[in-house]
Amino acid sequence: MEKIGAVMIAGGGIAGMQSALDLADSGFKVYLVDSSPTIGGAMSQLDKTFPTNDCAMCIMAPKLVETGRHHNIELLTNSSIKDVKGEAGNFTIKVTKTARRVREDKCTGCGICTLFCPIEVPDSYNKGMKLRKAIYVRYPQAVPPTHTIDMEHCIGCGICESQCKANAIEYAQSDEERELNVGAIIVSPGFDEFNLELMRREYGFGLFPNVISSPQLERMLSATGPYRGLVLRPSDGKMPKKVAFIQCVGSRDRSIGNPYCSSVCCMFAIKEAVIAQEHNQGLQAHIFFMDMRAYGKEFDDYYIRAEQEHGILFTRNNRIADVSQDPKTQNLILNYIKDGEMKSEEFDLVVLSVGMVFPKDAKNLAEKFGINLNEFNFCDTDIFNPTSTNIPGIFVAGAFEAPKDIPGTVAQASGAAAHASALVSGQRDTLVVEKTFPEEIDIGGQDPRIGVFVCHCGINIGGVVDVPEVVEYVKTLPNVVYAEHNLYTCSQDTQEKIKQIAQEQNLNRVIVASCTPRTHGPLFQNTIRGAGLNPYLFEMANIRDQCSWVHMHEPDKATDKAKALVRMAVARARLLEPLPKSEIEISPSAIIIGGGVTGMNAALMIAEEGYDAYLIEKTDKLGGIVNRLHYGLRGEDIRKYLTELKSKIDSNDKIKVYLNTTLENFSGFVGNYEAELNVNGNKETLKTGVVIVATGGKEYKPEEYMYGEHDRILTQLEFGELLNEGKVKGKEFVMIQCVGSREEHRPYCSRICCTHAIKNALKIRELHPDSKVYILFKDMRTYGFREIYYEDATREGVLFIRFDNETKPKVSKDGDGIKIEVLDHFIQEDVALYPDYLILSPATLPNEGNYDLAQMLKVPLSKDKFFLEAHMKLRPVEFATEGVFLAGLAHSPKFFNECISEANAAVSRACTVLSKRIMEAYSAISVVDEFKCIGCGTCEEICEYHAPSLVEKGSGKLVSEINKALCKGCGACAVACCNGAITTLHFKNDQILSMVESAAEELKRESSKPAEEAQTGASTSGAD
Amino acid sequence: MAGEASTKPPADSEHHEAQTPPPGEPINLIAFCCNWCSYAGADLAGVSRLQYPPNVKIIRVMCTGRIEPEFLLHAFELGIDGVLVCGCHIGDCHYISGNEKAEVRINTLKKLMDMIGIDSRRLRLEWVSASEGTRFAETVKDFKEQIEKLGKNKIYIAQS
């Protein structure tokens, strides 16, 4: 059967969007199908994301917009899958698109219809806490912005039709059948929330008005939510002072059928508590939890800060059994145990941290696609193939595979995309169309005509800065011909509007005053390209991260500063110039640094995608730390897997393995990197398009608990090896967790050790049924389905004793034996144990080589010395430096399956580069004025990249010439040039000085009396 | 417009009297931040909602190595009271050594400033990484206090 170069993705949340963008950017046609009228999924309902407190909409909006307008992604919203036929490489899918009764090609999303619609219904996007109309759009930044008529509530009055200027309403619209022909399928329908109605008896949800769910609180915290970002009691609209969070509602509870852990609720609750305290002054949050599962990268830092800096109260408890209500005040009463005593406390508001369950559509999808579900109706996968279903050609990503956070979801989405594209890699570029921008307008000789768009960013800016006032001010500035404010400038509809206004008003410079150019610059640059403007005619004023957020309590001064920042941007914009485009050829190969399981998977996937892979390993064999593992949690045969993986690598002629090899030197730029290797002492140079860092991590050698002083005190890995060889004899075993992790000097959690301990404990019990096993722990962090094994261990009689940093166990020698003393918190008594073995769960450490490698590749490290990705949530496997990626333990401690997902994810991201033979780039580089250059050679000396060199020109004169491909545009040569012969484009002297002058203007206005006069006077001088 | 112009200045001056002790005029600071570390650090201060004085306005450059002494001198000439230059820590410059070059230039410039009668403490070079939001906010606070002690930039006052 012929293979098809297209992929269908079922589910348009953050996972679906990521897969779609990866595939569409690497040469495949994508159909993104979502049952909702808009894409965006659960992430669109979040206010902030942990652990960086990034505004969720702000980081997601660029992806929404990109997905919505990608020329190779077709959105099929409001659609469901009816039928699937075919096999890997060639599937035929029938999709029904339910009528919206609003035409997608005509609706502009202006929202006039919603103003006039007389019917109001509870808004599910806002968790029923707000009303929406019967004709509506799910959220303000929705993609597509097309409205939908909710036929369940529409009374057919026809008012919307009469009001719609675009004639987009079409009552008679009927459902549409579509047939899609694709090579691969990715299923990413997300998750659902556990139905809290089922806990009505215990927690009074739906009965007591002041008991709400964590997603409801999230909507309250959002600027677009029911109370514009404030937390209010539903019963009386008052500000709550005391708020309790109850964790694990609908999770870790076999009695309701959900024994697994939902993985994200601990961090979610901490984040909500922090943000709620920030939004409502005087609010005190109190979190009741069983284990605090802050297992991800820099999560523990966040947890510590929440407790120490934000003063959030944490109380460890068994599950809170019930909540009762004081009928008069509608306050809620919680009973809990603190320091061994039963307490009863009243709260103004109770938040239930609701667990994740399988998506509503799971069973239907399973039936249509023939894929297997696990016992909890999530998609079944195995650790070696974390994104593959049982059906070849159908892949899975996101929370449908297991409850997980956003970075894990994004990594899986890219990982699944890699599998999908590898399957049909031969059909790359067969069904896609080239992206074209309108012909660039020549603005030569035109006076600057500047358009300014000032963003409210919900209340992020508008809540502090008087945005309309800024707009009025901007209108008075020279060369500004248009200014307006927007709720979210980054939303799809505003992007369209910017384009339209640029054309109508003949703008030749565009300024957006909003967040930071680091994240949003490229988005707006593309927008103005769509209006025929060179992207370098765009300028941004950062009035959020560097103004409203840092001057929250001084609204007047923040408004003044915002005006000044925009004025400076206008001053600079007047002098901006279009930059020329250049083309870069991409070498179709990848270097993978690190030959562990992560690196091996990455190499294999690169080869399957059709490119050459160079796999570099510093030791004499492949496999890394996994060489020391034998079996997985479910008894998976890791040995066998590794052997097979090695033979696949050996037999693949697109992969070249370099053992005993290190990277000595690294230079170049995306598509054209050059790596100097030391192969067994010999030098070799490789040219490559991209680099994947998969250098792994290592086990900490404990310095505590008498490790190394007794032959039966071992690490989990060492013990695992003994156990596997059948050399373990004994009756009593003690494990100590968090050895070297979650300490003051190393605050992070090593993520895998709890599960590792459970795995070994279960194995001991299996091999020695009459043995006793103790696990001494701080928190058991067996997140996701790993919780089941924790449960098994408890059932098996493994004993758990908790300690914290103040009450660490004491280890000593007892004759030949080992003695451990520990305080049992539960019975508040010291116990002494005399085990045959003491097994330590040591931290996972970053490699020592990380620092040098980071220097060489010019990429950053985190404070814990792991590699630091470009963005913690949405760019987990790439660096800010184009063409350099990362995966696995190099990023942070993680599990086997997570490493494999990430390895594939890095390849998927890399393919967005490798699939282009030629990449277009604009170059903000330095250029030499031949007439001014005296050929002194200073620039040649000073440049770190050897970009300038002296060449002889016609007359025999030596002048400097800058190599475009080598120049990075840092501007060092421009400063060094004593004759002013070098200009750094986009950062020219006058462009920078104009901002300095504009910044000083304020002063002139203040020092001379009549404000208006001084201001205009100063502006004129600024324009000189 | 005219109506507005006549109502605004008194309101403004009242505001300043109430907020700051005499001589009262708010000081005006600019900060040059390199794109890769310090600008990101300043953004992080925002993301973490760390509050610092609004007197400072940031100008983004790709690298501190791009900063011409002329930019700094011109700022003082125009009446800016203090200039902060923030770049990557030594060894971390995105362009390898731009910050080292900046350090040399700024030290030389400081000597020159003292010679021509501008207190060189009005110019400060700081290394702020992308993860040092706190350091950025603290630096601005501290710098503002220092400049407040030094008072307004006299070069400018002498000029006007």
Ligand code: FES
């Ligand atoms: S890039 Fe930050 S100082 Fe050079």
